[in-house]
Amino acid sequence: MTQRLVTLTDARRSFAGPATGFLGRERPRVQAVAGVSLAIDPGEALGLVGESGCGKSTLGRLVQGLERPDGGTVLVEGVPPTADRRTHARRVQTIYQNPLDVLDPRLKVAEAVAEPLEIHRLGTRETRAERVRQLLRDVELPEDLALRYPHELSGGQAQRVVIARALALEPQVIVCDEPVASLDAPIQRQILRLLDRLRRDLGLSYLFISHDLGAVWELCQRVAIMYLGRIVEEGPKEEIFLRPRHPYTQALLTAIPRPDAPDAPRAPLLQGEPPSPVNAPPGCAFHPRCAYAQEVCRTAAPALTQTQPLHRTACHFVAPRNTTRSQANEE
Amino acid sequence: MSQANAAPAVIAQRRWKRPPVLVLVSFAAIGLLVLIAVFADLLAPYGYRDQALLNRLAAPVFLGGSWDHVLGTDQLGRDLLSRLLYAIRFSLSIAFLGTIIGAILGTFLGLLAASLRGWTGETIMMMVDVQASLPFMILALAVLAFFGNNLTLFVLVIGINGWEVYARLARGAALSVRARGYAQAIYAFGASEWRLYLRHVLPNIAAVLIVQFTLNFPQTILLETSLSFLGLGVQPPLTSLGQMLGDGRNYLLTAWWMAVLPGAVTFIATLSVSLIGDWLRDRLDPTLAD
Secondary structure (H helix, E strand, O other): OOOOOEEEEEEEEEEEOOOEOHHHOEOOEEEEEEEEEEEEOOOOEEEEEOOOOOOHHHHHHHHHOOOOOOEEEEEEOOEOOOOOHHHHHHHEEEEOOOHHHHOOOOOOHHHHHHHHHHHOOOOOHHHHHHHHHHHHHHOOOOHHHHHOOHHHOOHHHHHHHHHHHHHOOOOOEEEEEOOOOOOOHHHHHHHHHHHHHHHHHHOOEEEEEEOOHHHHHHHOOEEEEEEOOEEEEEEEHHHHHHOOOOHHHHHHHHOOOOOOOOOOOOOOOOOOOOOOHHHOOOOOOOHHHOOOOOHHHHHOOOOOEEEEOOEEEOOOOOOOHHHOOOHHHHO | OHHHHHHHHHHHHHHOOOOOHHHHHHHHHHHHHHHHHHOHHHHOOOOOOOOOHHHOOOOOHHHOOOOOOOOOEOOOOOEHHHHHHHHHHHHHHHHHHHHHHHHHHHHHHHHHHHHOOOHHHHHHHHHHHHHHHOOHHHHHHHHHHHHOOOHHHHHHHHHHOOHHHHHHHHHHHHHHHHOOHHHHHHHHOOOOHHHHHHHHHHHHHHHHHHHHHHHHHHHHHHHHHHHHHOOOOOOOOOOOHHHHHHHHHOOOOOOOHHHHHHHHHHHHHHHHHHHHHHHHHHHHOOOOOO
16 A cells, blocks of 8 residues: 555543633533544545534644544654655645635735745746736636735635635645635536646645535545544445445435425434534434434444545444444543 | 616726815815925025014014014014914924824834734833823823934934834734735745735735724824923924924913914814824725725
8 A cells, every 4th residue: 555645543632621620620621533543545535524513623633733632643654744844834734614714815816826835935926927927827816816815715715715726836635625615606516626636737635624525525526424523434435425324424425405205214314413422422423313322332432444446434223333442542 | 777877887986086175175284284284484584583573472463463474473573474484394394204203103013013023022012001101292201201302312212202102013014924825825925924014914904004004194293392391302493283382371461372372273283184194094904995
């Protein structure tokens, strides 16, 4: 196997939760990322799917180097993201959910795209200008937009500017944090196509964070499903979408409307909200909402185990029983 | 139908809203004062220290005086018009310099406090609170009385007045910009704090600071005037609005125009800048803009 580009090994990140107890002295830790092992290969788009608050954005911030793991390791090309902010910026870049929010309202498009080049003092003024033109061509933006201000752009154009700016430092990995969630459906497809073309042309890797399964299907090769800080299922996208094994994945897929096949057999819909990570349920975190939960699910957390070649699932009733570990051993 | 036609006109009007008449008048007044300040030595018919002791307390033209001294003369026979023109020059320059010093010092310390949130930032904000709770007038009196008076010290003292407002404003605005997505994105590119604050934070908080500048400027004029009135500001034979006011106070019953003229100029200058400031605040506030 080739060198893996991004490796997370049992990565953990917790935050101080809301104050409770007498005089508010006790602040329980909230496990936003509770032991995640994942890897991304060069040129691969990995989709990270989960409900709001499941920790997928925190996972993205770990890879971006904006958070430091307080357990396990996060490595990009063998180096922790938090080691050196400047060199890390040249390996990993980010595109965001709301493009207009991440563009300085007082910088024109060309200035915004040139900003990373200036920060890293790459090239001369002339070569930078040429590079900016090239980048705007790469993201299929007309050249006359270069002198516009962000508020004069549409959402899709602004997202292209953000992508061009992210490409300026020629990163290997781009963390895409819900990059199409704020866009109209046709624009979403354009941006997804653009991202896919850029991945193939430039050999980029994506960590594509989304709750939009359609977007993940379109862009990604591999999918990881996250629930309350853990990966519950991970594998090639065909495996996950067509042969989901974890009840949570099945329920997520059920939530997609299927006008083409209204009578297709479906798993039961999820009830209620995911439990708060402040007091995550013991055992399998999914058991309060799981239709198949048994006694063992309330006491022991299932480990993520290989169920098919390349396909891993964390469920007692998919994985062989003897591979389960109690949560106590795991800590 | 008339409504359908009116709609685009309303939109256009909103975008190019003409300032209210009062603001236009204020701009004109300030423009005139600035011109006077710049060309005082060309406009003044006499030197501001030329005395004519035989022609003291002459009445202005509109009270039956002669055209030799359009606004009359003071207790030393100096031409009031010339003194008033020079007073405008001195008072405006001192107030402008003082406000600039306060704005730069305050903004710098405010940005510093925002970027160093540890004990350095705390110390700066504590200094802000101390400054805000001091009766500054008394402090200025003490400093000027103790160290003796010279123009540089006077300008510095005036500059220190008001810095704390800029510091508070700049810190608050900088922290809110710093929390915005674009500041974080730029930081994630590996930008230095210097670059972040100078290129991204400062331009985005400039509107607030400019408005504060226009609101602070009248206060500075008044402070200069008060200190000069009390005899601790601009010293004779130099002249300033406050000093003229102070001189005129002794002759209110016999030559009221000596006090009223500089008083009126002070009033017009402060009111104009205040009006412009209020208007600017409404214009630059994005929540009030259309």
